[in-house]
Amino acid sequence: xxxxxxxxxxxxxxxxxxxxxxxxxxxxxxxxxxxxxxxxxxxxxxxxxxxxxxxxxxxxxxxxxxxxxxxxxxxxxxxxxxxxxxxxxxxxxxxxxxxxxxxxxxxxxxxxxxxxxxxxxxxxxxxxxxxxxxxxxxxxxxxxxxxxxxxxxxxxxxxxxxxxxxxxxxxxxxxxxxxxxxxxxxxxxxxxxxxxxxxxxxxxxxxxxxxxxxxxxxxxxxxxxxxxxxxx
Ligand SMILES: Nc1ncnc2c1ncn2[C@@H]1O[C@H](COP(=O)(O)OP(=O)(O)OP(=O)(O)O)[C@@H](O)[C@H]1O
Ligand SMILES: [Mg+2]
Numbered sequence: 001x002x003x004x005x006x007x008x009x010x011x012x013x014x015x016x017x018x019x020x021x022x023x024x025x026x027x028x029x030x031x032x033x034x035x036x037x038x039x040x041x042x043x044x045x046x047x048x049x050x051x052x053x054x055x056x057x058x059x060x061x062x063x064x065x066x067x068x069x070x071x072x073x074x075x076x077x078x079x080x081x082x083x084x085x086x087x088x089x090x091x092x093x094x095x096x097x098x099x100x101x102x103x104x105x106x107x108x109x110x111x112x113x114x115x116x117x118x119x120x121x122x123x124x125x126x127x128x129x130x131x132x133x134x135x136x137x138x139x140x141x142x143x144x145x146x147x148x149x150x151x152x153x154x155x156x157x158x159x160x161x162x163x164x165x166x167x168x169x170x171x172x173x174x175x176x177x178x179x180x181x182x183x184x185x186x187x188x189x190x191x192x193x194x195x196x197x198x199x200x201x202x203x204x205x206x207x208x209x210x211x212x213x214x215x216x217x218x219x220x221x222x223x224x225x226x227x228x229x230x231x232x
Contacts (some may be wrong), residue, residue: 001026001185002078002154003049007056009039009046016042017053018209024154029186030201031196033220033230039081039209044156047187048080049073060154075103077153081160083189085143089132093123093142096131100146105222110150116148119178137168144175154185161192173199193230197221205230 002024017039024030029095034040047058049070058065065073087096097113104112117123120141126134131142140160147155159175161169173195180186190196197220198204204223205213205226213225220226 001028001061002187003057003059004043004047005057005059007043007046007053007058009042009051014044017046018205018216019056020209020211021056022187022204022211022214024058024187026153027179027183027185028202029188029200032187032189032201033193033203034206035191035197035225035229037208038206040206042185042209043159043206044080044158044189048078048156050080055119069193071103074150074152077151078156079147079150079152080156081143081147081158083158083162085136085139086130087134087142087146089130090129091131093131093134094127096142097123097146097149100149103150110230112149112151116145119175120145135168136173137164137171140164141175144172144179148179152184155179157186157188157190159190160188161190161195167182169195184201193226197226197231 004020004022007017007020008015020043032040032043042051046053049068053181060076060078094113098109101109101112123142124146125185131139135140160172164172169186188196197217202216203214203220204211215223
């Protein structure tokens with residue numbers, strides 16, 4: 001479904017991704033783990049077209065998307081839930097959802113907002129409240145529901161557990177798991193390596209912009225480097 005081939009991305013002279021290749025098959029859940037500054041967010045931003053790689057190719061369902069604009073990629077079934085949630089704090093919960101549906105016809109947006117909030121009753125209860133007044137976990141739920149407005153087949157998640165209490169982390173992962181069970185393919189980045197590895201069937205390890213490992217869930221758990229660097 002998604003094929004990232006030898007991609008390098010720079011910020012000016014700084015190489016943030018160096019010759020990275022990853023694959024995600026239809027219906028899979030795949031993790032990318034790595035510490036601060038490893039290049040995880042850069043990878044997701046490059047995939048969704050917010051950053052242009054200097055070399056390499058990215059294909060979605062067999063077609064190169066390297067020159068596609070982000071909104072085109074969203075219409076083609078790929079959405080990013082960015083790091084730090086980025087809900088619009090001064091807009092209502094409902095208006096945040098409607099904005100997430102910017103690529104679908106406006107007459108369908110309310111109906112779709114009803115559908116995506118079905119697993120998130122709290123968002124329905126708070127639909128007219130300013131999004132900035134939601135708790136961290138609720139904002140994360142809103143960011144995920146908003147990303148679902150365009151019915152993505154591939155959902156890119158950047159640090160969904162960041163800043164959340166253990167209980168909320170568990171709740172957020174439960175929701176992501178439901179979306180996965182309903183058929184959404186997931187590419188997940190999380191500094192919480194244990195959660196990410198456990199959730200996904202396979203994963204990649206990124207260090208200072210380079211891939212240093214990949215494997216199945218059990219291979220990652222047994223890997224010396226993963227243990228030493230991320231699982232303590
Ligand atoms: N806009 C930018 N301009 C210059 N350098 C940047 C920019 N964004 C990121 N970088 C650098 O690129 C590298 C990779 O950053 P990135 O945000 O992808 O890391 P990350 O793995 O997502 O880290 P974290 O876990 O802290 O979110 C880092 O060295 C970072 O300082
Ligand atoms: Mg990041």
